[in-house]
């Protein structure tokens with residue numbers, strides 16, 4: 001869908017409602033990178049390292065060797081003490097320098113947003129954060145909690161404009177079930193699919209059914 005993946009050095013927002021698959025998506029992105037020799041850093045602002053490892057290992061057979069990747073420092077999971085972007089930026093810079101981190105995930109921006117008393121302050125800080133990220137040699141995915149699971153009610157937040165790319169994860173309402181679908185909303189630096197494509201969360205990872213219709 002992206003003609004070869006997220007362009008190197010870009011910063012992507014991953015949107016989705018509760019349980020949409022954001023954490024799994026980020027984790028798999030880092031895991032697959034780590035397996036290919038690109039060290040990954042997971043910055044978790046909600047769950048502890050133990051919780052994430054536990055959840056990922058229980059949900060996915062794919063991630064059975066996670067502990068080994070962590071022991072080899074190919075994968076790092078960190079929960080910062082404070083909920084602010086400066087702390088996240090410092091952490092990123094430090095880990096990139098000392099452990100050659102190539103991929104990072106920040107889960108979630110919404111947690112950071114909540115720590116601001118004003119919207120303007122958040123916007124300013126986010127802009128500053130993005131310009132700092134652009135000076136670092138890293139590709140990132142930041143999750144954003146969508147206030148609605150409904151596609152037609154999706155609002156454009158500040159993150160939609162400042163980020164290089166937007167991937168939306170949906171949990172669409174069907175008569176007697178929910179159907180997962182995703183779309184590439186924008187991706188600077190590459191042509192991309194504009195289709196709404198079904199996906200599944202499976203024990204062997206996230207499977208995207210390109211070319212299939214969402215029913």
Ligand SMILES: Nc1ncnc2c1ncn2[C@@H]1O[C@H](COP(=O)(O)OP(=O)(O)OP(=O)(O)O)[C@@H](O)[C@H]1O
Pocket residue numbers: 016017018019020021022023024025059060201202203
């Ligand atoms: N092995 C599996 N097979 C099928 N579905 C699974 C499997 N493991 C997890 N899931 C589904 O994935 C969902 C969790 O995904 P994930 O935690 O990545 O979502 P999230 O968007 O990060 O959620 P939150 O909003 O709580 O942070 C679960 O609610 C469950 O429906």
Ligand SMILES: [Mg+2]
Pocket residue numbers: 022023024107
């Ligand atoms: Mg999550």
